[in-house]
Amino acid sequence: MSAAPLPAPPLRLRRLGIDTYQEPVLYMHLECPVCRSEGFEAQSRVEMTAGGRTIVATLNVVQGGFLGVAEAGVSEAAWRMLQAPEGSAVALRHPPPLESxxxxxxxxxxxxxxxxxxxxxxxxxxxxxxxxxxxxxxxxxxxxxxxxxxxxxxxxxxxxxVGERIAWGGGRVLDKHCVGGLPGNRTTMIVVPVVAACGLRMPKTSSRAITSPAGTADAMETVAPVELDVPAIQRVVERTGGCIAWGGAVRLSPADDVLIRVERPLDLDSQGQLVASVLSKKVAAGSTHVLIDVPVGPTAKVRSAQAAQVLARQLEVTAQALGLHLSVVQTDGTAPVGYGIGPALEAHDVLAVLRNEAAAPPDLADRALLLAGHLLELGGAAPAGGGRALAHQVLATGAAWRKFQDICEAQGGMRQPPVAPFRHAVAAQRSGSVLAIDNRRLARIAKLAGAPRAACAGLALHVRIGDFVERGEPLFTVHADSPGELAYALDYAAVQSGTVHVSEDA
Amino acid sequence: MSAAPLPAPPLRLRRLGIDTYQEPVLYMHLECPVCRSEGFEAQSRVEMTAGGRTIVATLNVVQGGFLGVAEAGVSEAAWRMLQAPEGSAVALRHPPPLESxxxxxxxxxxxxxxxxxxxxxxxxxxxxxxxxxxxxxxxxxxxxxxxxxxxxxxxxxxxxxVGERIAWGGGRVLDKHCVGGLPGNRTTMIVVPVVAACGLRMPKTSSRAITSPAGTADAMETVAPVELDVPAIQRVVERTGGCIAWGGAVRLSPADDVLIRVERPLDLDSQGQLVASVLSKKVAAGSTHVLIDVPVGPTAKVRSAQAAQVLARQLEVTAQALGLHLSVVQTDGTAPVGYGIGPALEAHDVLAVLRNEAAAPPDLADRALLLAGHLLELGGAAPAGGGRALAHQVLATGAAWRKFQDICEAQGGMRQPPVAPFRHAVAAQRSGSVLAIDNRRLARIAKLAGAPRAACAGLALHVRIGDFVERGEPLFTVHADSPGELAYALDYAAVQSGTVHVSEDA
Missing domain, CATH: 1.20.970.10 (Transferase, Pyrimidine Nucleoside Phosphorylase; Chain C)
Incomplete structure (x- = not known):
């Protein structure tokens, strides 16, 4: 007579402190009875439940001595997702087949x-x-x-x-979005305080960079906290009229947040996913009137007016299907905006504009005022054609700067953007006029230097198209958080000497 | 006066015993000076050199106490690729940008x-x-x-x-390939000994399963070693005329071996990749005359005669461009071949045919003789139209079985295929005639049961199309190496009751 086998005691959760970025990984010992009886193997997808939460993780099988046979070790991502105390009982099973x-x-x-x-x-x-x-x-x-x-x-x-939604209880709720590809284009951090200073409501949620050296959320984070939840966003907007928060922290579009984590390393763009990513967040954020800025240029994300029209049409039709008022502006995408590329460097440009400093990049101010003007008209704060003048006035009087500081304080406190410890200037190899600037290569250099992960990393441009430069004069300075990354970015810059194209004839 | 910083001592290689399947992973401590100075972060791609070999690995950053700050921990895959002793000095750097x-x-x-x-x-x-x-x-x-x-x-x-090539020094070298999708279609293990028994040369390299429950290499491995290098293949073929080896062990198409490791979990087929995968291995193996078997049926990989013609055309044009003689045969792909699905279960069917056992699956024998007949004609061992009769004679006299045993012995020794410890029969829910069998669902069940990883896993069919079954009679038996996998496969089989379609009217 044989008794039924006793059920094995449950595995115990153990945080291993292994950072796999955002991928939840489960570590089990090769001799673990559950691992063996379920037939799990390396790279199996395993459904794990601990403390009431269930996630699906990828299995790594461990033979070493650092994990016990009765332990379910987890990566940092899995640990964050489970939110269960160490030692919790863990139940494991094969996930249902993924029919989708x-x-x-x-x-x-x-x-x-x-x-x-x-x-x-x-x-x-x-x-x-x-x-x-x-x-x-x-x-x-x-x-x-x-x-x-x-x-x-x-x-x-x-x-x-599949995400959260914010309700604003009626009235116009303004929003803007720039279809990236233009380094340094941090207008949002100027537009929001201008619009809010005119009494309109603009709860802006922004993304982190996908394929660019910095997203607005990355740049804003260097001056104030951006990881606000929905009640915090509502509180900030109630107090100041505006906010500049990271959309990912509010799970307005959690599927998009997951997709972005593979889009970034693949450096792939998709027009349909772009439209869905932008508009899903606008709808979820409760926006009613949205302005889309599409910079057009040969090295911008959108390379021709025709491509911009195709995109605009797809945005408009999709917005209409979802009940949004949407307006698209094409802007000049031939050169970077401002001087800095990278989270902190772009924030420095924004602060200079808001403070009306003499050294502020005029192109960034111009673009921000153009967009703010459109929004003031969309929101009914200015008559048709009168938006830009009102925006200019609000910036010049310092009202926008005061509003920006209020917003930063309401978001958790204003701070100084960091400065990179390792910097190196790349000089002109001949004297001549600057004929063209390759946005894509500049972005690549900034990313190789560590942006957006290292907030201080990126590059600062010292020249504009049309400028005359002498041989040996600096074209741009690479900023990095480590010598290795500085060297890595400079190696690439050295073989891409046409990134800033200087004419042959001095 | 400040001295230049001393160079940091090199990191030391440490095998952590973590099985990540085939992905090379590097583990570095968060406080490791190299990790910090180079700006590496979780999921960075890192080029590592140890003991003269260089690989690119994915970084996981560790905060736990199991890894020292001066250690470069590696996963099992990275350990196999580096082949350096523990404690070797490890140099790390950013890999060059991946221009391709x-x-x-x-x-x-x-x-x-x-x-x-x-x-x-x-x-x-x-x-x-x-x-x-x-x-x-x-x-x-x-x-x-x-x-x-x-x-x-x-x-x-x-x-x-990019791979190795085998040279045979002139003369015809025969080969065959079946474009999968038909569970249990293990003709190769019969065709090779028949052809070799007639004095022809057939050095067959086969793949492991990509999206199916078993590849020929998986099935053959249950009766003899298949991981032969090029000299071993040449020795086996010199001695016996044939071999059935795993192509991956000889790096005949190393790029294909890498691609397969993501194709398998994605369960994706590509016609161009299929053609390149098949033909690159034939060319590299030194084959001159190749027969391609394309089973056609509504639930096979190729679903229509028209699709088979498109594929045949692509195979023929590609083969011609690469200097191969290629002939395509369309065969019946409406039902599985033999009784077993899964590595060991398919090997049992093959052995029964070779031994001329009464219980051997007649359809498997028929297909093998058809293909062997074509090959005998291609190779000049039989006159046109006379191949099949010669093949039948070689099988019936036991010459093929003796040749198969010789091949297994030459490959390293013959063994018995394993038998699964956990089995469960799925019974007919009503009496009636078997109208159809869904190959794709059967393959899915066999894979959920653990095939091809667990060699003994899969399923054994007990009925054929046209058979009359009584309610409660077994249709097929699921075989698994663990109770969890058995339950997983049976759960799926339960909701897919039409896998073996029995007529309504008993």
Missing amino acids: LGHVRAKIHGRKLTAPAVRAVIEDVAAGRYSELQLAAFVTACAGDRLDQEETIALTRAMVD | LGHVRAKIHGRKLTAPAVRAVIEDVAAGRYSELQLAAFVTACAGDRLDQEETIALTRAMVD
């Missing part, structure tokens, strides 16, 4: 995604059920122009539906 | 890959410079029919060029 992956495969094979298919994929993505590989496949399948208008609307709606 | 990724991005955005672009990508892939995410993006960008004829030829050539 069939829709991704169908899309890869050229079939169109239906609205329910998109919804199923996005629910699974937001719930963390997709592995990094599966996320990469989905992002790749939707890259370029592979999502049509209906798919884009469905994706936007699905992204809104 | 620009070609992958261009492909994702719909531009065609040139031959030099494909070559650059494949060199970097074979050298291990692509991260898992980047591999997933490349595989996705080439999935379905996204590679045209020229791209496919370029991909095949690039895959051959």
Whole structure:
């Protein structure tokens, strides 16, 4: 007579202190009875439940002595997601088959995604059920122009539906968004205080960089906290009229936040995902009137007026389907805006503009006033054609600067942006006129120098298109947080000597 | 006066015993001076050199006490790739920017890959410079029919060029390949001994499963070693005329071996990659005459005669460009071949056929004889139309079985395939005739049960299309190496009751 086997005692949660970036990883001992009885192996996807929360993690199998056979070790990402105390009982099982992956495969094979298919994929993505590989496949399948208008609307709606929403109780709620690709274009940090100083409501949530050296949230974070939750955003806006917060902290579009973490290392753009990413956050943030700034230039994200029109059309149709008023402005995208590229360097430019300093970059001020003017008209604070003058007045009188300080204080306290400990100037190899500046290569250099992860990293431009430079004069200075990164960025800059193109004839 | 800082002592290699499957991972302490000075962070790609070998690994940053600040911990995959003794000095640096990724991005955005672009990508892939995410993006960008004829030829050539090649010194060298999708189709293990028993040369290298429950290499490995290097293959073929080895062990197409490791979890097929994968290995193996078996059926990998013709055409044109004689046979792909699905279960079927056992699956024997007949004619051992009769004779007299045993012994020794410790029969829910069998769902069940990783896992079919079954009679038995996997496969089988479709009217 044989007794039924006794159930094995539950595994105990152990924080191993291993930072795998955002990927939740579970570490189990090769001899762990659960690992063996379930047939888990390295890279298995495992559903783990501890302290009432359930996540799906990728398994690494450990033979070393640092993990016990009755322990379920977790990476920092898994630890943050579970929020359970060390030693908690952990239940493990095979996750249910990921049925929505069939829709991704169908899309890869050229079939169109239906609205329910998109919804199923996005629910699974937001719930963390997709592995990094599966996320990469989905992002790749939707890259370029592979999502049509209906798919884009469905994706936007699905992204809104799986996240939080902010309610503002009626009235116009303004918002703006710049379709990136233009280094240094930190107008938001000027536009919000200008608009709020005119009595309008502008609760701005911004993203961190996806493929660029800095997002607005990255730059803003160097002067004030940006990780605000929904009640904090509501409190800040109630007090000041505006805020500049990180959208990811409020889970306005949690699926988008997950997708961004594979989009960034792949450095891939997708028009449909771009539209869905932007508009899902606007809808979720409770915005009613949205201005979209599309910089156009040969090395900007959008390279021609025609491409900008295609994008504008997709934005407008999608916004309409979701009940948003949307207006698109094409702006000049031929050269970087301001002098700095990188979170702190861009913040320094913004502060100079807000303080009306003589050394402030005039192009950044101009663009910010143009956009603020449009928004003041959209919001009814200025008559048609009168927005820009009002914006200029608010900036010149220092009202915008006072409002910006109020917003920073309300967000948790204003601080000074950091300055990089390692810097090196790249000089002109000949005398001549600056004919062109390659935004993409500049962005690449800033990223190799450590931006946006290292807030102080990036580069500061010293010249503008049309300037005359002498041989040996600095074109730009690379800023880095470590000597290795400085060297890495300078190595690349050395072989890309046409990044700032100086004419042959002095 | 300040002295120059002393160079930091080199980091020391430490094997941590962490199995991350095939991904090389480097573990560094958060306080490690190299990690800090280079600006490495979690998920950075880091080039590491130890004992003369250089690899690119993904960084995980460790805060726990199990790793010292002067140690460079490595995962099992990185440990295997470096082959350096523990304690070796390790040099780390940022890898050069991965320029070939620009070609992958261009492909994702719909531009065609040139031959030099494909070559650059494949060199970097074979050298291990692509991260898992980047591999997933490349595989996705080439999935379905996204590679045209020229791209496919370029991909095949690039895959051959980056790997080893076997030289046979003149004369016909035969080969065959089955374009998968048909569970249990293990004809190779019968065809090779039949052909070799007739005095022809057939050095067969096979792959492990990509998206199926078993590849030929997985099934063969349950009866003999398959990890032979080039000299071993040459020795086995010299002695016996044939071999059935794993292609991955000889690095005939190392780029393909890397791509397969992301194709498998993504469960994605690509026609161009399929053609390149198959033909690059044939060219590298020194084959001159190749027979391709394309099973066609509604639930096979190739679903229609038309799709088979498109594939055959791409195979023929690519083969011609690479100087191979190639012949394609379409076969019946409407039902699984043999009774077993999974490495060991398929090997049991093969052994039964070779031994002329009464219980041997007749369909497997038939297909093997058809293919062997074609090959005997291609190789000049039989007159046109006379191949099949010769093959039948060689099988019936036991000559093929003796040859198979010789091959197994020459490969390192014959062994018995394992039998699964956990089995459960799935019974018919009503009486009736078997109208259809869904290959894809059967394959899914076998994979959920643990195939091909667990060699004994899979399922054994008890019925054929057209059979009459009584309610409660077993349709198939699921085999697993652990109770968890058995339950997982049975859960899926329970909700997919139409996998074996029994008619309504008993």
